[in-house]
Amino acid sequence: MERSAERAPLFLEEIRGGLNLTLATEEASRCLLCFDAPCSQACPAGTDPGRFIRKLRFRNVTGAIRTIKENNPFGWTCGAVCPTAKLCELACSRTALDRPIQIGNIQRFLMEHGWIMGFSPIKKPKTTGRGKVAVVGSGPAGLTCARELTLQGYEVTVFEKKDRPGGNLRYGIPPFRLSEEGVHREIEEIVSLGVIIKTNTSIEGENGLQKLRDEGFQAVFLSTGLWEPIRLGIDGSDLEGVLSATEFLGSLRNGQADRIEKKVKGHTVAVIGGGSVAMDTAMWAKKIGAKDTYVLYRRSYLEMPAEEKEKIQALNEGIHFLILTQPVKFEGQDTLTSVICRRTKLGDPDDSGRRRPEEIPGSEFELPIDVAIEALATRPATEVKKIASNLAWENGVISASEETGQTSLPWVYAGGDIVRGPALVVEAVADGKKAAEAIVQHLEGKGE
Numbered sequence: 384m385e386r387s388a389e390r391a392p393l394f395l396e397e398i399r400g401g402l403n404l405t406l407a408t409e410e411a412s413r414c415l416l417c418f419d420a421p422c423s424q425a426c427p428a429g430t431d432p433g434r435f436i437r438k439l440r441f442r443n444v445t446g447a448i449r450t451i452k453e454n455n456p457f458g459w460t461c462g463a464v465c466p467t468a469k470l471c472e473l474a475c476s477r478t479a480l481d482r483p484i485q486i487g488n489i490q491r492f493l494m495e496h497g498w499i500m501g502f503s504p505i506k507k508p509k510t511t512g513r514g515k516v517a518v519v520g521s522g523p524a525g526l527t528c529a530r531e532l533t534l535q536g537y538e539v540t541v542f543e544k545k546d547r548p549g550g551n552l553r554y555g556i557p558p559f560r561l562s563e564e565g566v567h568r569e570i571e572e573i574v575s576l577g578v579i580i581k582t583n584t585s586i587e588g589e590n591g592l593q594k595l596r597d598e599g600f601q602a603v604f605l606s607t608g609l610w611e612p613i614r615l616g617i618d619g620s621d622l623e624g625v626l627s628a629t630e631f632l633g634s635l636r637n638g639q640a641d642r643i644e645k646k647v648k649g650h651t652v653a654v655i656g657g658g659s660v661a662m663d664t665a666m667w668a669k670k671i672g673a674k675d676t677y678v679l680y681r682r683s684y685l686e687m688p689a690e691e692k693e694k695i696q697a698l699n700e701g702i703h704f705l706i707l708t709q710p711v712k713f714e715g716q717d718t719l720t721s722v723i724c725r726r727t728k729l730g731d732p733d734d735s736g737r738r739r740p741e742e743i744p745g746s747e748f749e750l751p752i753d754v755a756i757e758a759l760a761t762r763p764a765t766e767v768k769k770i771a772s773n774l775a776w777e778n779g780v781i782s783a784s785e786e787t788g789q790t791s792l793p794w795v796y797a798g799g800d801i802v803r804g805p806a807l808v809v810e811a812v813a814d815g816k817k818a819a820e821a822i823v824q825h826l827e828g829k830g831e
């Protein structure tokens with residue numbers, strides 16, 4: 384099915400980030416206008432905060448918006464979900480004086496301001512017909528690559544397995560952190576430039592990529608992400624009420640929200656895992672009415688991979704953390720009624736550098752629960768392993784050049800989570816840009 388432009392309702396009430404034009408300009412006035420701006424160097428996708436903040440500071444609001452959008456088709460999304468404290472704001476020189484410039488909030492504000500003003504900084508390309516490229520997967524990596532190639536005059540078709548585009552922006556990150564409408568708008572902007580997105584279209588089989596080539600696509604960008612959840616695999620995993628975070632988060636967005644909400648509302652939920660996805664899952668379960676929500680994690684609080692602010696937020700929402708706790712069995716007849724856990728203690732560091740959890744014999748206890756959501760990790764789906772079976776792989780992900788995204792098959796490029804493992808939206812955008820540039824070089828006969 385080809386996706387046509389749907390209209391989104393107005394966004395006025397959604398302005399967040401705590402800024403308006405006056406406050407954003409005041410915040411930009413704190414900028415030191417650094418030479419070789421460290422903030423810009425710290426952005427993986429080259430969004431260039433040094434430049435857009437300078438423009439805003441000198442009241443060139445449309446210029447600031449244009450800088451963001453030219454460099455990053457997901458400028459709003461990144462403003463909302465980038466871990467800026469680890470990237471641009473960490474590098475900001477102003478930190479040495481008092482505190483960093485609120486780069487993420489300014490970026491987000493500028494994007495929303497542009498929408499409200501009806502300002503479209505990126506125009507449809509004048510040149511077309513330079514060649515045909517296929518993109519597999521419509522997450523931020525795929526859609527960025529598609530936009531960049533379209534702007535260069537290529538005809539790009541994005542194949543997406545799910546019924547709506549966006550990947551984790553739509554089916555992973557919860558809407559209380561990333562509004563559906565903002566994502567919708569950024570995707571619409573990409574579609575309006577001429578990118579074709581074919582949803583409900585999965586590329587499959589060992590000859591899936593070759594078939595695309597036979598259909599006339601001169602290059603393929605593979606950005607299929609990591610969609611197969613790694614499961615605990617303990618006894619009772621097949622009971623009704625035991626599910627993965629991928630299933631839970633996805634179901635809330637794919638028309639099954641009622642079924643999932645019914646399961647969770649007024650019930651006790653245990654989320655297993657200690658990463659950002661576990662925090663998002665626990666908070667969403669709480670928001671849709673779970674009576675009690677537990678996070679079960681087998682190492683200590685300090686070893687939880689989630690960011691400190693996410694953990695604090697979850698605790699503030701009233702989520703209970705059971706740390707040094709390893710689930711060993713789910714109990715119930717057909718439906719889950721409890722989880723048996725064993726206490727752990729920390730031993731010597733393992734390969735990840737974190738101290739290994741060791742189960743304490745005889746420390747079992749039973750936690751009555753109605754729903755268990757496993758938020759451990761994800762890996763490439765089986766069908767992706769099949770379509771990419773002719774490509775080189777390394778450590779469970781597709782092997783691709785860091786500079787170009789080119790894989791072991793010269794006309795196939797790859798980027799985003801399927802190459803990096805679990806990563807960030809801004810890194811997916813960076814990979815999409817890099818691969819688009821390399822594909823143009825390749826098709827012009829300038830690359831390998």
Ligand SMILES: Cc1cc2nc3c(=O)[nH]c(=O)nc-3n(C[C@H](O)[C@H](O)[C@H](O)COP(=O)(O)OP(=O)(O)OC[C@H]3O[C@@H](n4cnc5c(N)ncnc54)[C@H](O)[C@@H]3O)c2cc1C
Pocket residue numbers: 464465466519520521522523524525542543544545548549550551552555556557584585586587606607608609610632659660663764766767798799800801805806807808809811
């Ligand atoms: C719950 C959650 C919270 C997150 N929070 C943050 C955050 O706060 N900040 C941040 O920066 N990052 C966050 N991330 C990570 C971020 O979302 C990912 O790094 C990013 O989405 C990866 O982009 P991608 O384009 O590589 O793949 P994805 O977004 O995974 O998109 C891949 C797309 O490919 C499609 N696909 C797969 N196989 C096929 C096939 N065979 N044929 C056609 N289509 C296919 C999938 O359906 C999907 O739409 C979060 C992730 C999750 C799950």
Ligand code: SF4
Pocket residue numbers: 413414415416417420421422423432433436474475476477484486
């Ligand atoms: S590093 Fe900070 S102070 Fe320097 S240009 Fe960037 S935002 Fe301004």
